[in-house]
Amino acid sequence: MTSQAxxxxxxxxxxxxxxxxxxxxxxxxxxxxxxxxVLLYAIFALGLNVLVxxxxxxxxxxxxxxxxxxxxxxxxLAAGYGHTLAIIxxxxxxxxxxxxxxxxxxxxxxxxxxxxxxxxxxxxxxxAYRWISLTNGDNGIxxxxxxxxxxxxxxxxxxxxxxxxxxxxxxxxxxAIFVRSPLGAALCGTRDQPxxxxxxxYHVWMIRFWAFMFSGLLTSIAGILFVYYNEFISPQALALxxxxxxxxxxxxxxxxxxxxxxxxxxxxxxxxxxxxxxxxRWNFMLGAIFVAIVVFIPEGLVPGAVRLTRSAWRSAWRSAxxxxxxxxxxxxxx
Amino acid sequence: MxxxxxxxxxxxxxxxxxxxxxxxxxxxxGLMRIPNLTHGSMFMIGAYLGTTLLSGAMGFTVNFWLxxxxxxxxxxxxxxxxxxxxxxxxxxxxxxQVLVTLGVSFMVAxxxxxxxxGDPISVATPPGLAGFVRVGTAVFPLYRLAVIAIAVVxxxxxWLMLERTRLGAMIRAGVDDPQMARVVGIRVSQLFTIxxxxxxxxxxxxxxIGGPILSVYPGLDQDMLPLAxxxxxxxxxxxxxxSFVGSIVVGFIYNFGQAxxxxxxxxxxxxxxxxxxxxxxxxxxGGQVL
Numbered sequence: 001m002t003s004q005a006x007x008x009x010x011x012x013x014x015x016x017x018x019x020x021x022x023x024x025x026x027x028x029x030x031x032x033x034x035x036x037x038v039l040l041y042a043i044f045a046l047g048l049n050v051l052v053x054x055x056x057x058x059x060x061x062x063x064x065x066x067x068x069x070x071x072x073x074x075x076x077l078a079a080g081y082g083h084t085l086a087i088i089x090x091x092x093x094x095x096x097x098x099x100x101x102x103x104x105x106x107x108x109x110x111x112x113x114x115x116x117x118x119x120x121x122x123x124x125x126x127x128a129y130r131w132i133s134l135t136n137g138d139n140g141i142x143x144x145x146x147x148x149x150x151x152x153x154x155x156x157x158x159x160x161x162x163x164x165x166x167x168x169x170x171x172x173x174x175x176a177i178f179v180r181s182p183l184g185a186a187l188c189g190t191r192d193q194p195x196x197x198x199x200x201x202y203h204v205w206m207i208r209f210w211a212f213m214f215s216g217l218l219t220s221i222a223g224i225l226f227v228y229y230n231e232f233i234s235p236q237a238l239a240l241x242x243x244x245x246x247x248x249x250x251x252x253x254x255x256x257x258x259x260x261x262x263x264x265x266x267x268x269x270x271x272x273x274x275x276x277x278x279x280x281r282w283n284f285m286l287g288a289i290f291v292a293i294v295v296f297i298p299e300g301l302v303p304g305a306v307r308l309t310r311s312a313w314r315s316a317w318r319s320a321x322x323x324x325x326x327x328x329x330x331x332x333x334x
Numbered sequence: 335m336x337x338x339x340x341x342x343x344x345x346x347x348x349x350x351x352x353x354x355x356x357x358x359x360x361x362x363x364g365l366m367r368i369p370n371l372t373h374g375s376m377f378m379i380g381a382y383l384g385t386t387l388l389s390g391a392m393g394f395t396v397n398f399w400l401x402x403x404x405x406x407x408x409x410x411x412x413x414x415x416x417x418x419x420x421x422x423x424x425x426x427x428x429x430x431q432v433l434v435t436l437g438v439s440f441m442v443a444x445x446x447x448x449x450x451x452g453d454p455i456s457v458a459t460p461p462g463l464a465g466f467v468r469v470g471t472a473v474f475p476l477y478r479l480a481v482i483a484i485a486v487v488x489x490x491x492x493w494l495m496l497e498r499t500r501l502g503a504m505i506r507a508g509v510d511d512p513q514m515a516r517v518v519g520i521r522v523s524q525l526f527t528i529x530x531x532x533x534x535x536x537x538x539x540x541x542x543i544g545g546p547i548l549s550v551y552p553g554l555d556q557d558m559l560p561l562a563x564x565x566x567x568x569x570x571x572x573x574x575x576x577s578f579v580g581s582i583v584v585g586f587i588y589n590f591g592q593a594x595x596x597x598x599x600x601x602x603x604x605x606x607x608x609x610x611x612x613x614x615x616x617x618x619x620g621g622q623v624l
Contacts, residue, residue, distance in 0.1 A: 058429060058432075060436075104608060104611060107611060108611075110428070110429075111367060111368060111369060111428055111429075111432060114369070114429075114432060115369050115563055115567065116567075116611060118560070118563065119560060119563055119564065119567070119604055119607060120604075122560045122600070122604070123600060123601060123604045125600075126599075126600025126601065126603075126604075127598075127600060127601055129600075130596065130597050130598070130599060130600055131597045131598065131601075132597060133597065239556075240556060241440065244436055244440065247433070251433070281444050281448070283440045283441075283443060283444040283447075284440065284441050284444035284445065286437075286440050287436075287437040287438060287439070287440030287441035287442075287444070288437070288441060289437075290433060290434075290436065290437030290440070291420070291434050291437040291438060291441075294424070294430045294433045294434050294437065295420070295423060295424065295430075295434070298427075298430060
């Protein structure tokens, strides 16, 4: 085992331990809940990043996918079905709708892809908002109780955090495996050189389709966690603003990096909660941060920080090297 | 029978409004290759600015039509500024440009909420057009007929501008092939500013004209933007005829859907768009594949 691999393993273990320790370190219920929100939105952002970062397809309709699974859970629970059935049905519905989204949106790439996903997201939102006999319209649907898998209650903030953390770690591992798999590599190929990939014999459409499905799966999981976290779902969670927030998480953290969306989710959730405690103008902030990031650090915070520290290191190293060479020139004076 | 007739007139009226909104959207898309996600915001700002002028809050009162024209000019200036100061910095990066327009649309929505409050503002029908026209047993609001007339006049003016003037020829050249247009000496980046301002101004004008029908409220932008999107996907980008036909079709579907199947109105609205995407991706009249 190389030292680099060892270092990576140690870093992963430390990271997981730190995440487990979070509720013990902060204690207060309010902040534990915010930590849960960060993790569930991180799963959403991981899913969106598969498309935005690795497939190069920017979706503005993902809040619709997020909402489908959330609504299915809420609707089935309200109709008196059990948690297991509700969750399985929600995942199935999420995947079916994702397949529909993919079949329509993947007819195009680039800007047209954005427009189609935006329109599809608006359809889902419109249904949630207007199909009142099914979705209860603007009043939303309440969920009576959180499930208790294996007898562990999720009712307390800490219990819910732990469950969300487990799901998050699985999602992160799945995303990591996906990205490093041949399919992930092929996906990056279709992002950078779709025509060459096609000429090499790859089925570009099919690769994008499976990426979309994986993205939809993660998004649906996040939607289920969301409805259990809030114990409530309303059309607000499906609005264009929600899709844009997800996109902001991905591009602020760094699209096409594994941990970028996680950092972005933490940033957006924390800023949103902190800012809304002081000013009520969250939407203005959202828009302003969006514009600032796109104009000034388009590659996102994580790669941006890496670039800045690297160039800082390099210049420091260079000036040190210059000093050393200056000394060596000055040195051998008799 | 009267019900159907009235619904038809309402549909055509709404189609006319949509045309004023989406003609600019379509031209901007055709020329700059980006969907301007602030287009709904421009519609809403125009309506808010117009109502403010109309209410006399500025210290003087103007009549409805002057208010609509001033609001349109103001929104056009805003559009030009946005193109020059923000989108120009990101020239050639279409994705970044779309994201910037999205960000600006959120900022605009919040600023309007701050400035004009959360309550809907109703706009009085301009005096002289508040009456009705009686045709047999049916009664039509005069203002709605006037909106149809305005939309037709603007359609003709825009068509003349695009087909018969030098500027229009340059815009058409830019839509068809920006690189070649540049090579033959057309300053395409300057056209961007002009078309962006023109589209924004038209949207602002439509917002005020639509005021007496739709009133003005927070969220109006998010209601109108998807409609413009559907019109352009239906009609094809950069095509005036496409946005005209698309607007009328969407006007009909929207009004009939609202009246007959209110719960599924949104779904029905997007259905033809999905069909067009599947069967004819370049839109009904568009030259380029979307």
